[in-house]
Amino acid sequence: MRVLTLIALLSVSLLSTTPLVAPQADAATVTEVPAFGSNPGNLRMFRYVPDGLPAGRPLVVVLHGCTQDARYGTSSGWVSLAERLRFAVVLPQQQSTNNYNKCFNWFQFADTTRGFGEVASIASMVARTKADFGTSASYATGLSAGGAMTSVLLAAYPDVFSGGGVVAGLPFGCATTAFDAFGCMNPGRNLTARQWGDKVRAATAHRGPWPTMTVWHGTADYTVAVANQREIVEQWTDVHGADATADVTDTVAGYPHAVYRDSGGSPVVETHTVTGMGHGQPVDPGTAAHQCGTATTYVLDVNACAAWHLAQRWRL
Numbered sequence: 001m002r003v004l005t006l007i008a009l010l011s012v013s014l015l016s017t018t019p020l021v022a023p024q025a026d027a028a029t030v031t032e033v034p035a036f037g038s039n040p041g042n043l044r045m046f047r048y049v050p051d052g053l054p055a056g057r058p059l060v061v062v063l064h065g066c067t068q069d070a071r072y073g074t075s076s077g078w079v080s081l082a083e084r085l086r087f088a089v090v091l092p093q094q095q096s097t098n099n100y101n102k103c104f105n106w107f108q109f110a111d112t113t114r115g116f117g118e119v120a121s122i123a124s125m126v127a128r129t130k131a132d133f134g135t136s137a138s139y140a141t142g143l144s145a146g147g148a149m150t151s152v153l154l155a156a157y158p159d160v161f162s163g164g165g166v167v168a169g170l171p172f173g174c175a176t177t178a179f180d181a182f183g184c185m186n187p188g189r190n191l192t193a194r195q196w197g198d199k200v201r202a203a204t205a206h207r208g209p210w211p212t213m214t215v216w217h218g219t220a221d222y223t224v225a226v227a228n229q230r231e232i233v234e235q236w237t238d239v240h241g242a243d244a245t246a247d248v249t250d251t252v253a254g255y256p257h258a259v260y261r262d263s264g265g266s267p268v269v270e271t272h273t274v275t276g277m278g279h280g281q282p283v284d285p286g287t288a289a290h291q292c293g294t295a296t297t298y299v300l301d302v303n304a305c306a307a308w309h310l311a312q313r314w315r316l
Helices: 005-014 078-085 117-133 145-156 178-185 193-201 227-239 306-313
Strands: 044-048 059-063 088-093 138-143 161-167 212-218 248-252 255-261 267-274 281-283 299-301
Touching: 044 078, 044 117, 059 078, 059 117, 059 145, 078 088, 078 306, 088 117, 117 145, 138 145, 138 306, 145 161, 145 193, 161 306, 193 227, 212 227, 212 306, 227 267, 267 306, 281 306
Parallel strands: 059 088, 059 138, 138 161, 161 212, 212 267, 281 299
Antiparallel strands: 044 088, 248 255, 255 267
């Protein structure tokens, strides 16, 4: 049994205790997989796989925030995109027996080390879906605590994931206890790029190729400070052997966007900075091709659907 008192406090800080109310349009098509292999983290597995999905299509792991559940995959737009673009979605779900407010334990060594705890359970879900449907490249994304766990997945399983999308999350290795996590969330922890990169390199024996990283963050996020976006950029540009000076700066959906390239000119890190947005997942409800998601608690209509832009980035 984990120590729950500090975790409960951390959970309240990361997301409100108001339950997520997801739309029902896709709820019946998201199914639970009760037995999916090794599950040392005691997580539940849900997934959405379009009917008739051919082998060789991608897979996206979508990680909810605190107090949320697998329905976050619907409100964020990922389930509808999976149907439209034809890829599989894996939706890990935390249990209150692991964390009082159902946050993924991104700050606990036992859950963030390759082969152990929650991160190993999620790797099992990916392996099960690949075995069942012949999916190919895998990606991971998540909000808040789910965003922080996305950083963990990319560091612990860089051989499994081709890319990640961190939304209002944190760099890998920022905290190892619930108490330390508060300072990481706000005001953030300032390390050098090499120090951040060394944390990723120490996580496995893997030495490349490395997953790409995309970060979405609101400038008015007072729960997880936007300074964490800068630290994630420093971490993953260093891992890729690049510098933390943007090679491209422009706007996407009206918001500042930056791209960081490696020595070969390939884009390896990018950021989307949503001016004026607080703590949440950016969505853009509507029926146009670039629109997706449904606004609800901590899923914010800012006329930009992060899920759609990530799908484009990953060429899903």
